[in-house]
Amino acid sequence: MVADLLRLKLTLLRNSFRRSPWQLIGLAIGGLYALGIAGICAVALILLHSAEVELAQTFVVLGGAAAVLGWAVIPVVASAVDMTLDPARFTTFSVPMPKLLAGLALGGLIGIPGLATAIVALSTVGTWWRGPLAPVAALAGAVLGILTCIVLSRVVTTATAGLAASRRFKDASSLVFMIPLILLGPLAAVVTRGIAESADFLTGFARTLSWTPLGAAWSLGGDVSAGNLGAALLKLLIAGGTLAGLTWCWKVLLERALVSPPYAGSSRRKGGHLGLFSVIPATPAGAVTARALTYWLRDPRYSGSLVVIPLLPVLMFFQGSQTGEYGVLTVLGPLTAFMLAWAISADVSYDNTAFALHLASGVRGLDDRLGRATACLVFALPVTVAFSIFPFMVTQDWINLPGVIGFSLGILLTGLGLASVVSARYTVAVPLPGDSPFKKPPGNVAQTLGVQFGGMGVLLLLVSPEGVLLLLQFVTGDPLFGWINLAVGPLLGLVMFGTGVRLGGKWLDTRGPELLAQLSVNR
Amino acid sequence: MTLPQPDQPIPPPSAPALSLRGIAKRFGGTIAVDGISLDVPSGSFYGIVGPNGAGKTTMLSMATGLLRPDFGTAAVQGVDVWAHPPEAKRLMGILPDGVRLFDRLTGEQLVTYAGLLRGMDRAVVSSRVGELLEALDLTQDAGTLVVDYSAGMTKKIALASALIHAPRVLVLDEPFESVDPISAANIRDILDRYVASGGTVIVSSHVMDLVQRMCDHVAVVAAGRLLAAGTVDEVRAGASLEDRFVQLVGGRSKTEGLEWLRTF
Numbered sequence: 001m002v003a004d005l006l007r008l009k010l011t012l013l014r015n016s017f018r019r020s021p022w023q024l025i026g027l028a029i030g031g032l033y034a035l036g037i038a039g040i041c042a043v044a045l046i047l048l049h050s051a052e053v054e055l056a057q058t059f060v061v062l063g064g065a066a067a068v069l070g071w072a073v074i075p076v077v078a079s080a081v082d083m084t085l086d087p088a089r090f091t092t093f094s095v096p097m098p099k100l101l102a103g104l105a106l107g108g109l110i111g112i113p114g115l116a117t118a119i120v121a122l123s124t125v126g127t128w129w130r131g132p133l134a135p136v137a138a139l140a141g142a143v144l145g146i147l148t149c150i151v152l153s154r155v156v157t158t159a160t161a162g163l164a165a166s167r168r169f170k171d172a173s174s175l176v177f178m179i180p181l182i183l184l185g186p187l188a189a190v191v192t193r194g195i196a197e198s199a200d201f202l203t204g205f206a207r208t209l210s211w212t213p214l215g216a217a218w219s220l221g222g223d224v225s226a227g228n229l230g231a232a233l234l235k236l237l238i239a240g241g242t243l244a245g246l247t248w249c250w251k252v253l254l255e256r257a258l259v260s261p262p263y264a265g266s267s268r269r270k271g272g273h274l275g276l277f278s279v280i281p282a283t284p285a286g287a288v289t290a291r292a293l294t295y296w297l298r299d300p301r302y303s304g305s306l307v308v309i310p311l312l313p314v315l316m317f318f319q320g321s322q323t324g325e326y327g328v329l330t331v332l333g334p335l336t337a338f339m340l341a342w343a344i345s346a347d348v349s350y351d352n353t354a355f356a357l358h359l360a361s362g363v364r365g366l367d368d369r370l371g372r373a374t375a376c377l378v379f380a381l382p383v384t385v386a387f388s389i390f391p392f393m394v395t396q397d398w399i400n401l402p403g404v405i406g407f408s409l410g411i412l413l414t415g416l417g418l419a420s421v422v423s424a425r426y427t428v429a430v431p432l433p434g435d436s437p438f439k440k441p442p443g444n445v446a447q448t449l450g451v452q453f454g455g456m457g458v459l460l461l462l463v464s465p466e467g468v469l470l471l472l473q474f475v476t477g478d479p480l481f482g483w484i485n486l487a488v489g490p491l492l493g494l495v496m497f498g499t500g501v502r503l504g505g506k507w508l509d510t511r512g513p514e515l516l517a518q519l520s521v522n523r
Numbered sequence: 524m525t526l527p528q529p530d531q532p533i534p535p536p537s538a539p540a541l542s543l544r545g546i547a548k549r550f551g552g553t554i555a556v557d558g559i560s561l562d563v564p565s566g567s568f569y570g571i572v573g574p575n576g577a578g579k580t581t582m583l584s585m586a587t588g589l590l591r592p593d594f595g596t597a598a599v600q601g602v603d604v605w606a607h608p609p610e611a612k613r614l615m616g617i618l619p620d621g622v623r624l625f626d627r628l629t630g631e632q633l634v635t636y637a638g639l640l641r642g643m644d645r646a647v648v649s650s651r652v653g654e655l656l657e658a659l660d661l662t663q664d665a666g667t668l669v670v671d672y673s674a675g676m677t678k679k680i681a682l683a684s685a686l687i688h689a690p691r692v693l694v695l696d697e698p699f700e701s702v703d704p705i706s707a708a709n710i711r712d713i714l715d716r717y718v719a720s721g722g723t724v725i726v727s728s729h730v731m732d733l734v735q736r737m738c739d740h741v742a743v744v745a746a747g748r749l750l751a752a753g754t755v756d757e758v759r760a761g762a763s764l765e766d767r768f769v770q771l772v773g774g775r776s777k778t779e780g781l782e783w784l785r786t787f
Contacts, residue, residue, distance in 0.1 A: 271631035271656065271665025277639070282648070287639030291625060298627045298668075353622035357684065359589055360619065361640040362612030433623055434670060512608075513591045520622070 001095060005103025009110050025446055026429070031112050038116035046126035057222030058206040060124050064145050064218030065209050067117060071149040072156045090258075097251060108150040121146050128221030137232060138221025144239045145217035151246045158253040189322065210235060213242035284363045288371020292347070293378065301350060301431055305343050309336060309383060313390055326394050333388030333408035338459075340380035341415025345455055347372050347423045349430045353520050358512075365508030369420040369501040376416060384408050403473045403482030406489030410466035411459075413493025417500025418459050424504035425511070426451045427518045462496060538601030540565045540692045540723035546585050546595030547747075548578075555581040557747035558595065563725055563740070565600070568718045570738035570755070571727040572764075574772055578747040579727040580620050580696055587617045587694050599692055613641075616690035618681050620697045620727075626670035630661055630680045633669055637684035648687065655683040658713060660706060674701040682710065692723045699726075699733060711737055731765035745772045 041063075048056040090100060108114050121142040128138035210219035217239035223232035276293050280286035296302045313332055320326040348355055358368055388408045392401045428448040460467075466489045473481035508515070541563040548556045556578040563569045573579050584590035586597045588604045588611060597604040604611040625633055631652060638648035656662045659679045664672065669680055682698060693714070699707050714724050714737075728734050734741055735755060741764065742752040750771045751758045759767045769775055 268664045269629070269666035270663060271629065273629070273666055274632055274635060275629075277632055277635050282639055282643075282645035284640050284642050287636055291628065291636050294632070295625075295627055351623075351625070354625045356589060356619050356622040357625065357637060358640065360587065360612065360615075360617040360685075361637060361688075362588075362609045363640045364609070433626065509608075513589060516589060517591075 001099040002103045002106065005095075005100075005107055006110065009107040013110065034112045034116050035119070038119045041120045042123035042126075045120065045123040048127045049129055053222060053226045054203060056127055057210075057219065057226070058203050060127060060222060061206040061210045061215040061218045062202065064121070064124075065212075065214040067120070068145070068149050068152060068214050071113075071117070071153040075153050075157050097255065101247065101251060101254070104154065105147065105150050108154065109146070114150065117149055118146050124218070124221055128225050130225045134221050134225035137224040137236075140236070141217045141220035141239065144220075144236075144243055148213075148217060148239070148243050148246065151243060151250055155246055155250045155253060158250060158257055189318075211238070213238060216242065284367040285371040285374070288358075288363070288368055289375045289378070292344075292372050292375035295350075296375065296379070299350075299433070301433075301435075302343070305339065309340070312336060313387060317394070320394070326391065329391035329394060330400065330404055332391055333384060333404055334411050336387045337380070337384040337408045337412035338415055340376060340383065341412050342419055342456070342459075344372055344376050344416065345419035345422045345452075346428045346430050347419075348515060349423070349427045349519065350433070351519070352433050353516065354433065355519055356516055359516055364505065365424065365512070366502060366505030368508055369424065369504045372423075373416045373420050373497065373501055377412075380412055380416075381409075384412050399477075399479055400473065400482060402479070402486040403470050406482070406485035406487070407463075407466045407470045408489070410463050410485075410489030410493045413490065414462045414496040414500075415459055417493075417497040418455060418462060420500045420504035421507070422451060422455045422504075424508045424515070427515065428452065465492060537565065538598070539563055540567070540600060541569075541586055541694075541725060542598045542601075543582070543586060544596045544598075546582065546592045546597055548581050548585060548590065548593050554747055556585065556592075559744070559747070559749045560595075561742055561749060561752055563723060565723055566718065566721055567723055567740045568714070568738045569723070569725045570734035570741040571725065571744060572729060572731060572734055572741060572768060573727075573744035574729065574774070577744045579744055581747075582744065583694055583696050583725070583727060584619065587615055587619070588612055589617070589619060613688075614691045616685035616688065616693045618678075618685045618693075618695040618698055620700075624669055624677065624681060624684075626672075626677075627668060629666050629668055630672065630676075630683075631656065631665040633680055634683045634687055638687040641688040643688060651687055652683075655686060658709065659683055660709065675703055675706060678702050679706060679710070686713075690722075693717065693725065695724065695726045697727055699728065699730065731763075731768055735759070735764040743768060743771050 045060070048059060095103075109118055122139075124142050125135050125138045128134040206215070209215035210223075216235040219235055220232050220239070223229075223235060276290040277287070280290040296306060312335070313329075316329050316332055317326075320329055351358075385405065385408075388405045389401065392398050392404075426447070428451050466485055469481050469485040469488060473479070473485070539562040541561070543559055543561045545558045545560055546556060547554070547558045559578075559582055571579055571583070581590065585592040585595075586599075586604065588597075588608050591605065599611045599614050602611045602614065625636065628636060634652045634655060635648055638651065639645070653662075656665050659682065661676065661679060661683070664676060669677060672680065678698065678700060679702065682695070685693065685695070698710065702710065714726075718724055726734075726738070738755055740753065741755045741758050743750040743758065751767075755764065758764070762770070
């Protein structure tokens with residue numbers, strides 16, 4: 001039965017490649033990346049073999065505890081847990097509970113995260129290849145640790161299944177998750193500085209962790225090689241008890257989940273609130289604008305990027321305050337302009353097959369393009385201008401301001417024009433509607449990368465006049481170039497915007513059905 | 524091409540509501556639709572039946588301008604769908620099967636969006652949306668996001684989006700799937716009245732009883748080919764539509780075998 005479950009998982013994995021060879025390539029790239037990182041960690045762990053016990057122990061325990069935490073937290077917030085072996089699908093088969101548990105646990109190992117964790121964990125045997133007993137203890141610890149990771153993640157996902165099925169929770173959690181992710185850099189900087197100032201802190205922290213369920217399993221090898229057999233024995237008990245306790249929790253939760261599937265209820269609401277649809281002009285392009293703006297606010301795949309934008313100045317200001325050099329802040333405006341404009345380059349891909357409504361109602365391509373670009377422009381324009389001015393308020397050196405504003409507006413308008421063309425012609429792999437922004441999107445990864453980088457290359461070319469003007473100003477220091485840029489940027493940008501919207505609209509008119517056919521492959 | 528002027532297609536008098544000529548589509552190695560020619564008379568309630576994977580959805584997608592055919596032509600009220608898409612689409616209301624909706628809009632917003640996309644006046648849209656939601660029993664959920672709708676409600680809101688611009692021809696792909704019996708009866712009433720006042724409805728379904736009771740014409744499609752077409756009485760030739768369908772399509776497995784199923 002356990003073997004059957006594992007075979008099922010492998011078959012599902014194999015069949016998912018059959019859909020298209022590109023998917024296989026995408027998975028291969030993702031796999032190589034993850035396994036590459038795992039490989040580096042493994043090599044580092046084996047190199048720790050020659051380090052002193054205390055140092056090696058600190059690294060192994062902290063890393064192991066982080067892995068356990070990651071397995072518990074990431075699947076919930078990213079709603080990216082691998083549900084190919086969803087226990088709910090086995091309700092009708094009356095699989096004996098112990099076998100179901102064992103099968104699901106081992107099945108969790110098949111797949112990139114499981115494999116990577118296993119490789120890294122087993123490398124700790126190399127770290128503790130000292131004396132006859134330590135490798136054995138490390139091996140036992142690694143196996144216990146891996147199983148704890150998987151069982152814990154299953155416990156958490158089963159317990160929160162009801163919560164995770166609720167759309168509101170999914171939307172909110174994926175947004176909240178963005179914030180620490182973006183601020184990771186500065187946070188890490190603060191933490192490392194704190195740690196560098198008190199080197200003993202980490203060692204002490206690891207020692208404490210090794211007595212908790214998070215770190216006990218990972219500390220076995222180190223304690224044995226340090227000769228603390230008594231401590232190792234106690235920690236073995238802690239780790240074993242943790243695993244047993246978690247398994248029991250999982251069993252209870254699973255038994256309950258199998259008879260009462262999660263119900264995602266939501267309250268009914270009467271109409272009367274058309275939102276933006278009652279504000280915009282009643283034209284097809286206006287309707288598209290209202291729809292797109294509603295999505296910018298309501299769909300986490302869009303609003304995720306809106307959360308990032310206000311964090312950008314915080315991030316750059318922080319980095320500037322580290323060095324006392326705020327010059328780099330100048331890129332804030334152009335960078336924001338680029339990010340916002342380029343965000344709509346995958347607009348039709350985000351629609352997925354809902355785009356059929358546009359096709360079925362025969363809306364003109366021009367209206368479609370114009371509506372989407374306007375929606376982005378409505379908030380991107382003030383944000384870009386504000387973010388272009390902000391750095392100069394910090395430095396109080398206003399000489400470069402006109403040039404930077406011109407450059408930013410040039411990027412914004414040109415980018416919107418180009419994105420209107422790109423999204424009318426090419427589909428890219430994006431998370432499906434309703435999925436977390438972090439979920440690995442289905443579809444052609446190679447084409448996505450090609451379209452994205454190709455498009456950015458073309459954009460760079462299109463804004464080169466503004467770029468050259470900005471460079472000239474920086475080199476010569478002549479503010480005249482800045483003033484020229486302030487005129488050239490918006491003017492040239494408007495031309496590009498108009499051309500892009502018109503060309504994209506024409507392509508959409510002629511190739512709408514082909515675009516829909518491409519979209520329906522990604523689902 | 525019988526059209527007098529390419530830019531101003533004038534439908535010939537009494538043109539069929541939908542006219543397919545040798546329409547065909549191939550996906551990779553499989554031929555989904557293998558040259559179907561079909562005329563749907565104006566003012567008829569036309570059922571399209573066929574087993575799963577027969578090519579019904581592919582055929583209707585090609586007829587409505589959502590999927591470009593490899594061969595053949597499609598015309599709505601005499602307007603070539605693939606030569607004059609905007610004009611043809613103005614005449615049609617389409618409920619496609621298996622596509623997503625803009626489901627982060629509320630039901631009310633979605634139908635309003637469909638109306639405004641067609642270039643309709645705001646006041647007209649607003650009054651029609653209210654009536655449609657009322658008729659489809661969605662008023663209580665008008666402000667709920669479509670993503671939170673049940674499958675049947677989603678079908679109904681998609682139907683409302685297809686009706687909003689009062690089309691001459693309605694093409695509905697599996698409109699009754701997962702719709703409750705009361706809503707289905709309401710929808711049938713709406714469609715009956717629509718046909719009585721001169722509109723044309725084309726529905727695909729694999730519920731034979733429903734088609735026999737509801738439609739006046741029927742076409743049987745299997746394996747991408749048209750097996751029979753005509754009035755329901757012509758096609759069923761005295762038998763029930765279901766029996767006639769099984770006879771035409773074949774593929775009923777012999778009921779011998781599976782003895783073990785009775786051994787418990």
